[in-house]
Amino acid sequence: MRDMRCIIADDEPIARQILASYIGEMPNLTLVAQCKNAFEVMEVLQKEDIDLLFLDINMPKLSGLSLLKTLRNPPSVIITTAYPEYAVEGFELSVTDYLLKPFSLERFIQAVMKVSGSGNQVAEPVSNEQEIADKRYLFVKSDKRHIKLKLQEIEHIEAYGNYIKIHAGSMIITQQTLSDFAEKLPAAFMRVHKSFIINFEKLEYVDGNQVVLDGGAKLPVGKSYKKGLLNRIEGEG
Numbered sequence: 001m002r003d004m005r006c007i008i009a010d011d012e013p014i015a016r017q018i019l020a021s022y023i024g025e026m027p028n029l030t031l032v033a034q035c036k037n038a039f040e041v042m043e044v045l046q047k048e049d050i051d052l053l054f055l056d057i058n059m060p061k062l063s064g065l066s067l068l069k070t071l072r073n074p075p076s077v078i079i080t081t082a083y084p085e086y087a088v089e090g091f092e093l094s095v096t097d098y099l100l101k102p103f104s105l106e107r108f109i110q111a112v113m114k115v116s117g118s119g120n121q122v123a124e125p126v127s128n129e130q131e132i133a134d135k136r137y138l139f140v141k142s143d144k145r146h147i148k149l150k151l152q153e154i155e156h157i158e159a160y161g162n163y164i165k166i167h168a169g170s171m172i173i174t175q176q177t178l179s180d181f182a183e184k185l186p187a188a189f190m191r192v193h194k195s196f197i198i199n200f201e202k203l204e205y206v207d208g209n210q211v212v213l214d215g216g217a218k219l220p221v222g223k224s225y226k227k228g229l230l231n232r233i234e235g236e237g
Contacts, residue, residue: 003028003029003030004028004029004030004051004052004112004115004116005030005032005048005049005050005051005052006023006029006030006031006032006050006051006052006053006054007031007032007033007034007035007041007044007045007048007050007052007053007054008020008023008031008033008034008035008054009035009036009037009038009040009041009053009054009055009056009059009064009067010034010035010036010054010055010056010059010080011036011037011056011058011059011060012056015056015080015101016034019054019080019108020034022105022108023054025105026109026112028112028116029052029112032044032048032050033048036059037059037060037061037062038059038061038062038063038064038066038067039061039062041053041055041067042067042070042071045071045075050075051075051076051115052075052076052077052078052112052115053074053075053076053077053078054078054080055067055068055077055078055079055080055095056079056080056081057079057081057083057086057090058081058082058083064079064081065086065089065090065093068093068095069093076096076115077093077094077095077096078095078096078097078098078099078111078112078115079095079097079098079099080099080101080103081098081099081100081101082100082101084100087177087179088159088194091179091194092194092222092224093224094224096111096114096115097110097111097114097115098179099111110183136150136151136152137149137150137151138151138184140166140172140174141174141175142172142173142174147172149166149168149172150168151185151186151188151189151199152199152201153168153169154166154167154168154189154199155167155168155198155199155202155213155214155215155217156196156197156198156199156202156213156217156219157178157181157189157196157197158178158195158196159177159178159194159195159196160173162175162176162177163175163176164176164177164178164181167215167217178191178195178197181197182197185197188200188201190228190229190232191225192211192219192220192221192222192225192226192229193219193220193221193222193225194222195220196219196220198211198213198219199213200232202214202215206221206229206230206233209221209223209226211229
C-alpha cells in the first residue's frame, strides 16, 4: 500500500480532530492540511499533490458536494457527514465511500482500504477483503424471515428507496441501502450504476451504456462507472 497525501475539509473543530487522530493511526496516510471550508480546499489543491480528500458536506458558503462539482481533476474522495440523504448524489460524483458520523476507526480504515485498492474508480469490485471473498452465502431479512442466499445465484441487486431488490431467480426485498449491502459482497460483484450492482459472472455483454445479463436483464451503466467496468472486462480477457 503506497503512502497517500490527504487533507481534511470540515468546519467543525472536533470533527477535524477525530479525523486527524484516525489518520495518525495509519502509517500509509500523510495529513497535509486541515481546511475549514471549500475555498481553503481549493487553495491547497492548487499548491499540493493530494491523493485523498476527507470531505464534509455541510460547510459554510459552499457545500462539499458543490465543491466536488467545481473540481476538474479531484483526488479520491471519502465523504464524512451526518446527513445520509446525500449518499446517492455523492456516489453520482464518484466518491469512493460515504462515512456517516459518528463512525468508528474500523469503518474509517475500511474506507481508506477502498481508496488504496481502487484509486478513483468506484466501479471496481465492491470489496476485496479476504473474509468477504471466502463467503458462499449470506442471510437477508425479508418480512419476518431470514433467508439464506447463495451468492452465485444472485444476478443483480437493485436500489429501491430505503430497500433493495435482490434478483436471484426469485426476487427478494430487504430493508437496507445498496451501499450497505455492497459491503457484504465479494469481488465477483461490482457496481455499474448508482442503482445497480451486478454479479460479474452473470454478465453476457455490454451494449453501449447498458449491460445484458445471462438471465436477460438489461441494466443501465452509469457514466462514472463505465470506465471501471470496461477496465475489468479487458483485464478478464
